[in-house]
Amino acid sequence: MTPGIEARDAESPVRSRTDGSIGLEIDREVFSLDALLRASYKFTDRCHVFIHIHETRTDRWLIVIRGKTADEHDVSDIAGDFSNELIDQQLRERLERQFGDVRTLIVAQAFAEGNLLDAAGADEDYVEDPSGIGRPRP
Amino acid sequence: MKLVFHRPDHFRPTNRTSTYRPLPFRFMRWPGGEVLLTNDVGEFIFLPTDAFSAFAEQRLTNTCAVYAELKAKHFLHDSASTVPLQLLATKYRTKKSFLEGFTSLHMFVVTLRCDHSCPYCQVSRVNEDRTRFDMSIETADRSIELMFQSPSSALKVEFQGGESLLNFDLIKWIVNRVRERNKTEGRDIQFVVATNLAPLTDEILAFCADHGIYLSTSLDGPEFLHNRNRPRPGGNSHQVAIANLAKARTALGHDRVSALMTTTEASLRYPKEIIDEYVARGFDSIFLRALSPYGFAVRSRMAFRYETVQFVDFYNAGLDHIIELNRRGTPIIEVYTQLLLQKMLTPFATGYVDLQSPTGAGIAAVVYNYDGDVYASDEARMLAEMGDTSFRLGNVHQDSYASIFGGARLKAIVEGSCLETMPGCSECAFAPYCGADPVLNWATQGDPIGHRPTSAFCAKQMAVFRRLFDLLRNGDAFTRELLVRWATQVDTREAVA
Numbered sequence: 001m002t003p004g005i006e007a008r009d010a011e012s013p014v015r016s017r018t019d020g021s022i023g024l025e026i027d028r029e030v031f032s033l034d035a036l037l038r039a040s041y042k043f044t045d046r047c048h049v050f051i052h053i054h055e056t057r058t059d060r061w062l063i064v065i066r067g068k069t070a071d072e073h074d075v076s077d078i079a080g081d082f083s084n085e086l087i088d089q090q091l092r093e094r095l096e097r098q099f100g101d102v103r104t105l106i107v108a109q110a111f112a113e114g115n116l117l118d119a120a121g122a123d124e125d126y127v128e129d130p131s132g133i134g135r136p137r138p
Numbered sequence: 139m140k141l142v143f144h145r146p147d148h149f150r151p152t153n154r155t156s157t158y159r160p161l162p163f164r165f166m167r168w169p170g171g172e173v174l175l176t177n178d179v180g181e182f183i184f185l186p187t188d189a190f191s192a193f194a195e196q197r198l199t200n201t202c203a204v205y206a207e208l209k210a211k212h213f214l215h216d217s218a219s220t221v222p223l224q225l226l227a228t229k230y231r232t233k234k235s236f237l238e239g240f241t242s243l244h245m246f247v248v249t250l251r252c253d254h255s256c257p258y259c260q261v262s263r264v265n266e267d268r269t270r271f272d273m274s275i276e277t278a279d280r281s282i283e284l285m286f287q288s289p290s291s292a293l294k295v296e297f298q299g300g301e302s303l304l305n306f307d308l309i310k311w312i313v314n315r316v317r318e319r320n321k322t323e324g325r326d327i328q329f330v331v332a333t334n335l336a337p338l339t340d341e342i343l344a345f346c347a348d349h350g351i352y353l354s355t356s357l358d359g360p361e362f363l364h365n366r367n368r369p370r371p372g373g374n375s376h377q378v379a380i381a382n383l384a385k386a387r388t389a390l391g392h393d394r395v396s397a398l399m400t401t402t403e404a405s406l407r408y409p410k411e412i413i414d415e416y417v418a419r420g421f422d423s424i425f426l427r428a429l430s431p432y433g434f435a436v437r438s439r440m441a442f443r444y445e446t447v448q449f450v451d452f453y454n455a456g457l458d459h460i461i462e463l464n465r466r467g468t469p470i471i472e473v474y475t476q477l478l479l480q481k482m483l484t485p486f487a488t489g490y491v492d493l494q495s496p497t498g499a500g501i502a503a504v505v506y507n508y509d510g511d512v513y514a515s516d517e518a519r520m521l522a523e524m525g526d527t528s529f530r531l532g533n534v535h536q537d538s539y540a541s542i543f544g545g546a547r548l549k550a551i552v553e554g555s556c557l558e559t560m561p562g563c564s565e566c567a568f569a570p571y572c573g574a575d576p577v578l579n580w581a582t583q584g585d586p587i588g589h590r591p592t593s594a595f596c597a598k599q600m601a602v603f604r605r606l607f608d609l610l611r612n613g614d615a616f617t618r619e620l621l622v623r624w625a626t627q628v629d630t631r632e633a634v635a
Contacts, residue, residue, distance in 0.1 A: 041561055045591035088167070091194060092565055095160065102223070103162040103178065109227035110234065117220040117227070 021066040022079040026086070028059050035089040036061060042085055047078055158196065158209075158216035161226065165190070166567035174607065178558075179229035180481060180570045181211035184611065229485055233570070236487040236494055236502060239290035241543065243491060243503035245516060246281060246312060247298045248273045249305035250508055253336055254370045258402055258429055272305050273508040278312050280534040281506035286319060287539040292326040296354075298505070298516065303337040313349050330354055335382035336370065343389035353386055355379060357397040357419065359405060359412035367402050383419065397421060401428055401452060403443040409456035417463065417470055425473040426456050428598065430517060431581050446594045450601040457605070461617055471624055478606060479625035481571040491515075493573030497555035500531060500548040510534040512542050514551055517577040529577055551576055554586050562590030568603045 015023045026036065033051075040049040040063075047067045054060040065082060067075040109116045124130050163177045173190040176182045185193065185204060192198045193214070198205055200216065208214050212229075215222040250271035252259070273281075285293060295316060297309050313329055320327050329351040346353065357379060358367040364376040386395045397419075399405075399412060409426075416424045428449045460472050477490045491498030492515075499514035506512055510533045513519035518529030529551065532542040542548070555574035557563040563572070578595055579588030590596045609617055 038565065042591060044589070088165075089565075092165075095163075095194060098160055099162045106162070106178070106223060106226045106230055109223065110230040115224075117223050 016076070017064070019066070020075065021064050022075050024061075024063040024065070024079060024083065025054060025057070026061040026063055028053075028061055031061070031086055031090050032093060033061075035086060035093050036063070038089045038092075039082060039086040043078060043082055047075065049082075158198070158200070158214040160193070160196070160214050161212050161222070163213050164565055164567045164569060174567050175213060176567045176570050177212060177226075178570055179212070179226060179233055179485070181213070182482070182567075182607075183207055183211055183213065232485050233487055236489065236491075236498070239288075239292070241288045241501060241504050242290040242292050243294045243296060244281075244285045244288070245296045245298050245503065245505040246273065246278065247300070247505060247507045247519065248278075248302050248308045248312075250300040251304045252299055252301040252334075253304070254301065254334055254368055254375060256368045258367065258400055271300070271508055273308055273506075273510075275308065275311060277506070277508070277510040277534060278308055279315065280510065282312065282315055282319065284506070284512075284534055284539050284542065285316075286323055286325075288543075290325070292328070294328045294330065296330045296332060298332050301334055301337060302331055303333045303342060306337070306342055310345060313345075313351070317349070328352070334368070334370075334375070334379065335386065336375070336378050338382040338386060340389075343386060346386075346394075347389050351390075351394075353390065353395045355383065355395065355397050356399070357383075357416065357421075358399050358402075359408060360415045363404060363408060363412065364415075366404055367400065380419065387420075392420065396423075398425055399427060401426065401449060406444055406448055406452050409452050410459045413456055413459050413463070413470065417468055422469055423471040423473050423476075424456075424460075426453050427474070430520070431578070446597045446601075450598060453602065454605060461620060464620055465616055474602075475606065475621075476624040476627075478571055478602065479621055480627075482606065482610075483622060483625035492575065495555065495557040495569070495572070495574050496552045497574045497576055499529070499551055499555070499575075499577060500543065501552060504531070504543075506534060510536075512537070514548060515577055517575075517581070521577060521581055526581075528580060551586070560587060560590075562596070568599065571603065572599055 017023050036051060040051065043049055043065070047065050050064040050066070052062045052064070054062040063082075065075060065079050067078065105116065126134075129135065161177065163175050165176075166174045168174050168184065171187050172184045173187060174182060174184055175190070183204070189198070189202070189204055193204075193208065198208075198214075205214075209216065212222055212226050251269075285295070295312065297312075299305075302309065309331065316327060316329075329349060330353070331346070331351055332354045335353070335355050345351070356368065358364045361376040364379070365373055368375045370378075383395060383397075397416070399416075405412060413424055429444075457472055457475060460470055463470055477488050477493065480486065480488050481493075487494075491502040494502065497515075499518065503515060504512060505514075505516055505519045507519050507522070511519070511522065511527075512531045512534060513522060514529045514531055521528065522530055529547075531537075531545065531548055537545075554560075555576045557566075557569045557572060557574050560574060563569050563574070566572070575595060576586035576588075579593070580586045582594065583589055583592070588595075606621070610621060613621070
């Protein structure tokens, strides 16, 4: 079972509810609200997604997925796809943290007159080659 | 000093451990256990899922097969040098070069009158004799003034209608005024007349020939389909268009006349026949265009008579047929495919204003309507003809260049049309090749930002991108070479030689 998504019983990673919707408990330590919202957005054509903090286990999100059609089987599939999408969204968030300000810096440099990335090297002479770009490698 | 040339092995890394930093990219799961990675400058790579996981977790060794490719395509960097970032910035600037120079396409709606009554027409049709829907000389002059205030070194003047040639006197006036003014301006000027060709006369052709004017016409397919889509008194619009197409080519030159088609519900069953008609009429390209949800297309409900999936099937069948025609020695390009491939396979921007981020509306193209109102795009004025002036930027008689092109309305349009910040688009692996269309979003979803999960435009784009990536990876050698040639704009006559 996917870490951070816990079954409400031992048999299944998702739990059917009496009204035909599916409940998912999501570990708040693992998945952020931003990732949750981004994943939910992608499913808003197929279902209604309700996001709560779990009433008794406040370290968890309780996600309720209710299909726009009455087909319970579809909702179960959607819950599986939703779980996978959530992992990708959390990965995107982690990658963005690793990228840091690099994307912003590249865009800024693209439209800048000066050298934002290496201000000290902006006046370097290619003949003197102070950065050693043309120096033979061992 | 003696120069020594080493074998490739000499340059291959030998240490297995590597510290690298991933550079910004987007990813998308792909059928068959692969992941598509793209970056802001349009580079892409497919990785097996395990390699993707290793890369994302920074466990990739620099001796593995994909490391060098990821590095070469700027998905990672592993040195303290800022050179890779400088290169990325340069590539990014090249990709966004369509922003340079500001508005270059200036469309003049010289009349709303038209002799055709096409049910999908994107602007209100008006009887030919109602001259109050003609642009006046004063409005034309003021529009020309505004156009020359654009900083763009290249200006394309496109005459639109209605049927623009029904107000040919004003076209002559504008062409002469622009040429006179350009003696001191020194811009690169191009003129295009959008016309159904029916009012074409020898006098018009002589004027077009004298001034190097291009003609852009409509051809919806073979006679039965064209006449059905584009009715006119006499029921002979195809016959008239084909006869005048020949006259125009003789007078102006074969390549000075281009054609566009619009896909109606009736067209969906005939992709091959439509393409064959283009080949038979001597065209070497065709643009398979979906119906736009504006004007009479909405009033007659024609825009909603087919679903996106039907259009995608039509497009796919058409593209298959075009590839087969090329294989058999008949060179013909599908223009939309070519535009997308240029974005996917080259470092360059395209001049196609309808697929940019931010949108080209207002900043790449602008429309001067017959009554002097200025709109951010042709679609924006079509919307206005339906009573919705949300994208009206001002009026040539009442507003200055600064207030029209630097005003709050255009700024809001531009700010709200950057894929990089739009929900659903900002993380999409196809974003580097796609574009925003706030006018379409507004017209179809009541919101300029739009809602991607229910967007027909998004569904179409996703399907087309997936098809093209699939062809580039799994197509036969001829298909892959053909698509690369389209992207690099090599004449397809060479491709099939």
